[in-house]
Amino acid sequence: MPELPEVETVVRGLRAALPGRTISGLRLGKTDFIEDPAALEAALPGARIEAVHRFGKFIGLHLAARNGEPAAGRRPQWLFVHLGMTGRLTVNRPDAPAWPHTHVWLSLDDTLELRYADPRRFGQMRLVDEGGLPAFLSRLGGEPLEVTFDTFCASLNRRAMIKALLLNQSVFRGLGNIYTDESLWRARIHPRRNAARLTGRERAELYRAMRKILALAIQMGGSSVSDYVDSEGNPGFFQLRHNAYGREGRGCRRCGEKIRRSIVAGRSSYFCPRCQRAPRIPRSARQR
DNA sequence: AGCTCTTCCTGAAAGC
């Protein structure tokens, strides 16, 4: 599933292909994952793509005013795309075969196509104008690779399980199930630990682990565990280096103990029961 | 505040 490293990989690919191109046409299939399909049809044709950015798991295409229109006309806008679970945003030649479940087709200068395919349609697509950007960003926390150690530590002072906290996009933006599990494994912290109770040393371990894991994953083009491919349709390879995620029953690569899976914060969570010590359960909450 | 539960959706995998 696309998380920060996968989205970053897609963004880097798009950044090499899109800026400077003009959207010459738009075709929509199913639109239930698009906030306002009519707005896309009104705004996109003729708009020029100025830049491509990433905000957590969101891809932001910065669009310039329509060529030749007066300055008072259209303001710059952002087209935000979230890949959800199974979204694929690829640049293709118009004659190339399309993935099944392709629902958005953007013609670029009549020579290329930007396509969005998403079997489960858990993705999102929405248009935000320049003035709406602060409100959009205010719902998101800091970038995991940009946040300082001090800010990171301060953000952990909540009484929530560390796994739930890391998954919460309003705390840090971009971490999903894979990279929280991989970071916690590397830092030897159990997913059910209370974030506020992590020691200073544990916070430092987690900060370092998270940054290392994300950097490595980006280097390897992300993890392809289900449908993920980059903007050229190629898979990533970081799944080969997973130490926890998806490894239930297999040996921990540090100590040999069998990796366990349990539901934490509503998500399948993989961890090593020996390296990642479970928190003590309060007497009051134990069994019944 | 922050937890659990539910909904959205399809394809893969497990079950019978």
Next chain:
DNA sequence: TGCTTTCAGGAAGAGC
């Protein structure tokens, strides 16, 4: 073999 059921999960909203 072939049909049916279960499961996976990011985000958002309801309810507690």
